[in-house]
Amino acid sequence: MKRNLKQQFGQRLTVLRKARGISQEDLAFLLDVSVETVSHIERGIHGPRFDLLEDIARTLGVEPRELFDFQEV
Incomplete structure (x- = not known):
């Protein structure tokens, strides 16, 4: 089953x-x-939300684009 974007x-x-x-x-x-x-x-x-994406990235010490690097998942 293919996972959707939210699941990934x-x-x-x-x-x-x-x-x-x-x-x-x-x-x-x-x-x-x-x-x-x-x-x-x-x-x-x-x-x-978009503003939460920025906060998540900052909190985890990653660039926002790294949150969408699904190749490693």
Whole structure:
């Protein structure tokens, strides 16, 4: 089954977050969003807003385009 863009993004976010040893709770705190929001993004239920994309990239120490590097997922 082919994953849609939200699912691919969510899986990529999960990989990057875990590689940095950050929990969903910690990421939610750092981004000033709910844990439910992070969970929904990682599960591909919702996609992040553009301003949140910038915050995610900054928090994880990556360029925004790296959030969409699905080749490693």
